[in-house]
Amino acid sequence: MEVYQIKVFLEVARLLSFTEAADALNLTQPAVSAKIKSLESEIGTPLFYRLGRKIQLTEVGQFLYEEGPRLIEVENQLFQKIEELKKGKHGHLRVGCTPAIGNNWLPDILFRYRQSLPGIQTNCLIFDSAELLYRAITNNQVDVGFSELSFAEFAEIFSAPIDQIEYSLFAAKNHPLVQQGWLDLKQMEQEACVLLPPSAPSHLVFEQRLAELGSNLSAFEQIETVDTLSLMRTYMLQGDYLGFASNFDFQSDIDAGQLVKISLQEFALPGSVFLLLPRRLSQLVTATVSGRRARTTNPIQKFLALLRSLHPFNLNTEQPEIQISEYINEQNRCEHRGLPSVRLRSPNLTTRSSSAHRPETITLRIGIQNSTIPTVTAGLVIQQLRLLEHFLPRDGRYSATQYQLQWCNFSTGAPIITGLHSGQLEIGVLGDYPLLLSALQPTDTAVPSHRTRLVSFVSTNPDGSCNAVIVPNESDLQTIADLRGRVIAVPFSSSAHGMVMRSLNSANLLSDVKIASLEQVDLTHLLNQSLQPADGYAHFAPFHDIACSKGNFRYLDGSNIEKLPAFHGVVVSETLAEHYPEVVIAYLKALTGAQYWYANTPSALSLVSTWTALEADMIKQILTSSHQTNQAGRFFPQMKIQTDWIEQHITQLRQVPGNEKLSAINLNRWIQPEFLEHI
Numbered sequence: 001m002e003v004y005q006i007k008v009f010l011e012v013a014r015l016l017s018f019t020e021a022a023d024a025l026n027l028t029q030p031a032v033s034a035k036i037k038s039l040e041s042e043i044g045t046p047l048f049y050r051l052g053r054k055i056q057l058t059e060v061g062q063f064l065y066e067e068g069p070r071l072i073e074v075e076n077q078l079f080q081k082i083e084e085l086k087k088g089k090h091g092h093l094r095v096g097c098t099p100a101i102g103n104n105w106l107p108d109i110l111f112r113y114r115q116s117l118p119g120i121q122t123n124c125l126i127f128d129s130a131e132l133l134y135r136a137i138t139n140n141q142v143d144v145g146f147s148e149l150s151f152a153e154f155a156e157i158f159s160a161p162i163d164q165i166e167y168s169l170f171a172a173k174n175h176p177l178v179q180q181g182w183l184d185l186k187q188m189e190q191e192a193c194v195l196l197p198p199s200a201p202s203h204l205v206f207e208q209r210l211a212e213l214g215s216n217l218s219a220f221e222q223i224e225t226v227d228t229l230s231l232m233r234t235y236m237l238q239g240d241y242l243g244f245a246s247n248f249d250f251q252s253d254i255d256a257g258q259l260v261k262i263s264l265q266e267f268a269l270p271g272s273v274f275l276l277l278p279r280r281l282s283q284l285v286t287a288t289v290s291g292r293r294a295r296t297t298n299p300i301q302k303f304l305a306l307l308r309s310l311h312p313f314n315l316n317t318e319q320p321e322i323q324i325s326e327y328i329n330e331q332n333r334c335e336h337r338g339l340p341s342v343r344l345r346s347p348n349l350t351t352r353s354s355s356a357h358r359p360e361t362i363t364l365r366i367g368i369q370n371s372t373i374p375t376v377t378a379g380l381v382i383q384q385l386r387l388l389e390h391f392l393p394r395d396g397r398y399s400a401t402q403y404q405l406q407w408c409n410f411s412t413g414a415p416i417i418t419g420l421h422s423g424q425l426e427i428g429v430l431g432d433y434p435l436l437l438s439a440l441q442p443t444d445t446a447v448p449s450h451r452t453r454l455v456s457f458v459s460t461n462p463d464g465s466c467n468a469v470i471v472p473n474e475s476d477l478q479t480i481a482d483l484r485g486r487v488i489a490v491p492f493s494s495s496a497h498g499m500v501m502r503s504l505n506s507a508n509l510l511s512d513v514k515i516a517s518l519e520q521v522d523l524t525h526l527l528n529q530s531l532q533p534a535d536g537y538a539h540f541a542p543f544h545d546i547a548c549s550k551g552n553f554r555y556l557d558g559s560n561i562e563k564l565p566a567f568h569g570v571v572v573s574e575t576l577a578e579h580y581p582e583v584v585i586a587y588l589k590a591l592t593g594a595q596y597w598y599a600n601t602p603s604a605l606s607l608v609s610t611w612t613a614l615e616a617d618m619i620k621q622i623l624t625s626s627h628q629t630n631q632a633g634r635f636f637p638q639m640k641i642q643t644d645w646i647e648q649h650i651t652q653l654r655q656v657p658g659n660e661k662l663s664a665i666n667l668n669r670w671i672q673p674e675f676l677e678h679i
Helices: 003-015 018-025 029-043 059-086 099-105 107-116 130-138 185-189 201-212 229-239 251-255 279-290 299-310 373-378 380-385 387-391 414-422 432-438 495-506 543-549 574-579 581-600 604-612 616-622 643-653 660-664 673-678
Strands: 048-051 054-057 091-097 120-126 144-147 157-165 167-172 192-195 222-225 242-246 259-264 271-278 327-330 333-336 360-368 401-409 427-431 452-461 468-472 487-490 514-517 536-539 553-555 566-573
Touching: 003 018, 003 029, 003 059, 018 029, 054 059, 091 099, 091 130, 091 299, 099 107, 099 120, 099 144, 099 157, 107 120, 107 299, 130 144, 130 157, 130 271, 144 299, 157 279, 167 201, 167 229, 192 201, 192 229, 201 242, 201 387, 229 242, 229 259, 251 259, 271 279, 360 414, 360 581, 373 380, 373 427, 373 452, 373 566, 373 581, 373 604, 373 616, 380 387, 380 581, 380 604, 387 401, 387 581, 414 427, 414 432, 427 432, 432 495, 432 566, 432 643, 452 574, 452 581, 452 673, 468 543, 487 495, 495 514, 495 536, 495 643, 536 543, 543 553, 543 616, 566 574, 566 581, 574 581, 581 604, 581 673, 604 616, 643 660
Parallel strands: 091 120, 091 144, 192 222, 192 242, 360 401, 360 427, 487 514, 487 536
Antiparallel strands: 048 054, 144 271, 157 271, 167 242, 167 259, 327 333, 427 566, 452 566, 468 536, 468 553
16 A cells, blocks of 8 residues: 555545546546555455445545545655754764763753754763773764874874863862962972872873973872862862862862862963764764765764864864964064964873884073063973973884983073084074074184074064164263264174164264174163163163163164064074974974963963063063054064065175175075974
């Protein structure tokens, strides 16, 4: 018996006419008669009495007429359900995750999903360890997974970072260290601490970071490992323990005022939350990200679409956790385009086997200028947050490598140039003029000079007002023209030195003004009247800012005539660039992380103020997180190398006697921006 036969019968029974039913069904009368005869044959009994030209329903026909519509309704419901299934309105979705994600991050997403698609049965399975989650994904127990750990080493699982997770210390609100709000691991070692089990993601994250820093749990005076968050909470509330966990673990306790978060210096950057799928389903992510329409949108695709609307993600699974900051040059100025999210690398699920590579020790000696505020993200911040240790390569050819880091702090760039040329430094952070000098090959030494490569900018000052000439308040000097026959003291081979030479040459005063060497000045003593005798002093930020703020000095009008864009950059030894390019990339990743931290961390300004012993307001005046057209004289972070700015400096400086050899710099060889493409 066919459903269509029932439809034909119902129409004949309603009209009690084969002819009228044929017209209503758009069929011929013989076709209608044939359908009725076929149905009667299958049932084994007549459905109509034929009285001449009229027909009447038999008892069976009357029953079928009354009950038949129910069969039609079932058919309609069946096809409707099929269409809804095809459109993803019904089905089953199984989501697996670790406890922290399942209890605090995922509920809002699942709520929205269920509200928009109530017909889909959704189950959330929480696994005590990432290893159990891995098994569930590979055994098809779950359709979609989320974890704080990286599954990139497993070919059968697709993994992509989609959100951030922050790690820090937690303590009871009355804990004596709460008032500090910022600790480092050395301070933590002296305190009673509590962790979740070794299989917990937060525990693995903590131990990996310790290993990067050459430490382990044995360095802690008192550390407890507990099985549950509840027990961990008890240790903190009743025993004054410090607990290391993620922001997902104790958010409700923070909101209730029971626990307080304490930032941990070595975990200043966030980690990642990873989306996990069986590799065979990775094409669903591709379709979701590309926006292509599929013939059938199943529950997983619906979930991925909602997820991406809340937490945009891409398909870059090779280096997914950090991206280079992007900037553009527009109308003779650089405008900051915004720093993307920068995250710490997450531990792999399994521990890699010991490497068969030959053990090697790489010594990295880095010349930095911590008192030069525009360069703090390239030295001081990386050093304090221990970012370079985190991003140094430790896989493949570097799996057996040991690193020795030496941070060499100088007040000016001259000794950094010397260190690079002599091979005593592998990395140097320099301002514009000394940066160019590092590219030159000295000819006045019998020892072969080491070549350098420019791999990144650090910060830029588009209007070039960062260098200045200052004079004592009682001086009769008012403008640059008044310097004729006078003496200017300046740190030789500094960016201020380059500015003075350019400006004096442009004003035709170069031969009439004596430029004397200004010996290194300790920032703690600032600039005062006890400096070596000179009529004026040229320096770079923050020296002139400090001197004028103290009230003993004022700026000389028009001293910076050229006002070329100023910049600081990173140069590395040619040997390091050629033999260990991954190490160079690691440093640039650390720089990106430091700049992101400075731009996005509310406490960054006060911490840099503490580290440099300078007032926070002065630091903010010198180094801002983004460029504003009304912020003249300020630096802002920029890593993209502006080759045209470098060419402008060379063009101006080579006209100054003694600087003609700058023309010999091969910019195509010296500048290597391709390193930035790999971070």
